[in-house]
Amino acid sequence: MEKQTYNNAVVRWIDDRLPIFSFMDHEYNQFPMPKNLNYWWNFGALATVVLVAMIVTGIVLAMHYTPHTSMAFDSVEHIMRDVNYGWLIRYIHANGASMFFIVVYIHIFRGLYYGSYKAPRELLWMIGVVILLLMMATAFMGYVLPWGQMSFWGAKVITNLFSAIPLVGESVVEWLWGGYTVDNATLNRFYSLHYLLPFVIVGVVVLHIAALHVTGSNNPDGIDMKGPQDSVPFNPYFTAKDSVGLGVFLLIWAAFVFYAPDYLGHPENYIEANPLVTPPHIVPEWYFLPFYAILRAITFDVWFIEAKLMGVLLMFASILVLFILPWLDTSKVRSCRYRPIYKWFFWVLLIDCVVLGWVGANKPEGMFPLIGLIGTGYYFFHFLILLPILGKIETPLPLPTSISESVTRRSGAPAGATAATGGNA
Amino acid sequence: MKKALILGLVACSLMAAPVQAAEDAEAPKSVDWSFDGIFGHYDRASLQRGMQVYKEVCAACHGMRLLAYRNLMDLGYSEAQVKAFASQYEVQNEDPNDEGEMFNRPALPSDRFVSPFPNEQAARASNGGALPPDLSLIVKARAGGADYIYSVLSGYAEAPKDLKKPDTLHYNPYFPGQLIAMPPPLTEGAVEYADGTKATVDQLSYDVTNFLTWASSPKLEAQKSTGFKVVLFLLVFTGLLIAVKKKVWSAVH
Ligand code: HEM
Numbered sequence: 001m002e003k004q005t006y007n008n009a010v011v012r013w014i015d016d017r018l019p020i021f022s023f024m025d026h027e028y029n030q031f032p033m034p035k036n037l038n039y040w041w042n043f044g045a046l047a048t049v050v051l052v053a054m055i056v057t058g059i060v061l062a063m064h065y066t067p068h069t070s071m072a073f074d075s076v077e078h079i080m081r082d083v084n085y086g087w088l089i090r091y092i093h094a095n096g097a098s099m100f101f102i103v104v105y106i107h108i109f110r111g112l113y114y115g116s117y118k119a120p121r122e123l124l125w126m127i128g129v130v131i132l133l134l135m136m137a138t139a140f141m142g143y144v145l146p147w148g149q150m151s152f153w154g155a156k157v158i159t160n161l162f163s164a165i166p167l168v169g170e171s172v173v174e175w176l177w178g179g180y181t182v183d184n185a186t187l188n189r190f191y192s193l194h195y196l197l198p199f200v201i202v203g204v205v206v207l208h209i210a211a212l213h214v215t216g217s218n219n220p221d222g223i224d225m226k227g228p229q230d231s232v233p234f235n236p237y238f239t240a241k242d243s244v245g246l247g248v249f250l251l252i253w254a255a256f257v258f259y260a261p262d263y264l265g266h267p268e269n270y271i272e273a274n275p276l277v278t279p280p281h282i283v284p285e286w287y288f289l290p291f292y293a294i295l296r297a298i299t300f301d302v303w304f305i306e307a308k309l310m311g312v313l314l315m316f317a318s319i320l321v322l323f324i325l326p327w328l329d330t331s332k333v334r335s336c337r338y339r340p341i342y343k344w345f346f347w348v349l350l351i352d353c354v355v356l357g358w359v360g361a362n363k364p365e366g367m368f369p370l371i372g373l374i375g376t377g378y379y380f381f382h383f384l385i386l387l388p389i390l391g392k393i394e395t396p397l398p399l400p401t402s403i404s405e406s407v408t409r410r411s412g413a414p415a416g417a418t419a420a421t422g423g424n425a
Numbered sequence: 426m427k428k429a430l431i432l433g434l435v436a437c438s439l440m441a442a443p444v445q446a447a448e449d450a451e452a453p454k455s456v457d458w459s460f461d462g463i464f465g466h467y468d469r470a471s472l473q474r475g476m477q478v479y480k481e482v483c484a485a486c487h488g489m490r491l492l493a494y495r496n497l498m499d500l501g502y503s504e505a506q507v508k509a510f511a512s513q514y515e516v517q518n519e520d521p522n523d524e525g526e527m528f529n530r531p532a533l534p535s536d537r538f539v540s541p542f543p544n545e546q547a548a549r550a551s552n553g554g555a556l557p558p559d560l561s562l563i564v565k566a567r568a569g570g571a572d573y574i575y576s577v578l579s580g581y582a583e584a585p586k587d588l589k590k591p592d593t594l595h596y597n598p599y600f601p602g603q604l605i606a607m608p609p610p611l612t613e614g615a616v617e618y619a620d621g622t623k624a625t626v627d628q629l630s631y632d633v634t635n636f637l638t639w640a641s642s643p644k645l646e647a648q649k650s651t652g653f654k655v656v657l658f659l660l661v662f663t664g665l666l667i668a669v670k671k672k673v674w675s676a677v678h
Contacts, residue, residue: 081491087644236673240666241674244666251660255656262565267566267570268566270562
């Protein structure tokens with residue numbers, strides 16, 4: 001890293017001893033970004049903003065929340081009713097979890113569409129999958145804290161899954177619970193971990209971004225930057241562009257917080273947890289619905305594996321398969337722009353995930369179990385069979401020779417004209 | 426491609442919509458509430474009437490343990506009125522007296538609403554085994570919200586002839602399962618409104634539902650008016666950011 005010389009004596013003094021100013025200059029001010037990035041590249045920055053907002057609101061909530069089964073529900077209502085702007089803090093946090101998942105799911109599908117998981121970004125991608133797993137654990141435990149009916153029964157159903165593990169299942173579940181049922185010990189450990197994990201996420205995000213700064217960003221054409229004519233410095237170009245996305249995103253978030261704060265939640269969770277009354281229909285939060293569908297997809301024993309265990313295995317496999325995705329996709333071409341066949345299957349996969357979510361939201365009755373089974377089958381077919389084969393048989397379209405050539409061609413402007421293109425999909 | 430992705434997201438969010446009340450119940454009536462919409466606010470006169478309905482009718486069976494008497498000042502009552510109101514109820518003092526004995530005293534504005542029954546067993550014993558739920562959060566705790574509560578209260582009907590039902594249950598097409606243990610709580614003229622409003626069943630249901638909605642979401646007005654300012658600010662701010670972005674990128678090609 002090149003050291004800068006600074007005019008300000010204090011800055012120079014610090015930078016000579018700890019070059020944070022040089023570092024920022026190098027990794028932010030001058031960091032080269034492909035100039036053809038479109039708005040789908042906003043979502044990593046948006047995820048970072050949500051993560052920070054969740055931590056800040058979470059810390060304030062923790063000042064007023066009481067992690068005890070007899071007080072948790074009332075302490076949340078105390079926040080809603082008595083704490084100054086408590087309603088605002090809680091609604092930002094509750095809806096923030098949904099926003100986090102929307103943003104990260106878009107971020108992931110962006111990666112799938114433009115092949116961002118391929119060499120040399122495999123590790124960057126895998127770190128991303130770790131973040132996803134940590135987010136899921138954090139969100140799941142956070143939802144238990146208000147100690148409503150869905151909190152309690154959701155926790156019970158999901159922790160009970162581990163009882164499907166042969167031999168040690170029951171002991172594992174008791175170990176998770178810290179007792180013989182979901183109770184105060186469970187609530188306390190979930191609270192402790194819900195406070196801890198976001199900071200672990202911060203650490204992993206730092207690794208994620210460190211890895212990103214080694215390879216640089218992928219781009220909609222999926223070709224490498226070849227020189228300065230292909231890039232612009234992060235600041236001010238992406239500071240400006242990410243800010244636009246942030247403004248729009250905050251508008252959407254605010255619309256939920258102020259005008260539909262309970263829309264994404266479940267009314268049942270405004271009833272205090274009661275171990276003696278099972279709600280008629282236990283459903284997880286929307287962002288877990290596709291996984292919930294996969295969990296319930298198998299209704300028959302497969303060979304010697306019980307149906308329940310099979311469901312659990314598939315649910316975990318549906319995320320773990322993302323870890324080996326870089327090696328399952330055999331195509332050398334990254335971006336869907338130049339993959340005429342895979343492009344369609346990308347959309348089929350997206351629709352498959354939405355359908356699985358729809359199945360997850362409904363009781364497993366009528367046609368839903370069958371749709372769930374087909375959707376689950378397709379999900380694994382896509383990754384395990386389709387991708388390896390497709391890379392071998394598909395003839396990609398010719399790639400542009402460079403990013404700058406692609407930009408000029410797409411904007412339709414002759415080289416040298418001043419066309420204000422941020423690039424678009 | 427963008428359009429398709431947005432459609433996908435919309436589909437996602439629709440799926441996540443709260444599952445409506447049980448399939449076998451009638452869809453709730455749709456009411457125009459003053460608290461709906463971007464500028465939503467509570468109708469203070471209706472809240473006060475609704476409070477009267479709760480106090481004179483519902484409080485015989487239902488508690489509202491999350492409300493404190495002081496919260497009633499939100500409805501437009503003075504401190505003195507709230508003090509007088511609270512003092513009609515009796516609560517046990519938190520600390521014993523000098524002889525070490527617990528004693529009762531009149532409730533203060535800082536006390537929470539006194540519930541009609543000391544515990545669940547007592548509540549069930551007085552209601553033929555059914556439990557009248559606490560109403561502090563009832564509007565948020567039911568799919569369909571205020572419309573649903575209003576519909577249940579005003580929607581009791583003659584049971585269909587062929588329906589066999591125990592005498593302790595009452596026919597109400599809006600309640601999941603259609604048989605509810607609560608006897609029709611409201612009848613024409615059940616309370617005498619001080620402001621002369623005619624106490625029809627619809628009016629009573631409307632007023633008490635307004636009151637219950639306020640009890641569930643006491644900060645709704647602050648929420649909506651803050652929201653309006655925040656959204657307005659973000660719109661202007663995002664507009665500026667778009668202009669800045671255009672300017673910054675104008676030289677890139
Ligand atoms: C807490 C959640 C996350 C945060 C805060 C985050 C943050 C970021 C940021 C700031 C970038 C650079 C900007 C961009 O390219 O959009 C990025 C890039 C990337 N992220 Fe994430 N990310 C998160 C989760 C994930 C997950 C779950 C995955 C995948 C499973 C993932 C995969 C990637 C990849 C592959 C890139 C490089 C993209 C490219 O240059 O094309 N990220 N991330």
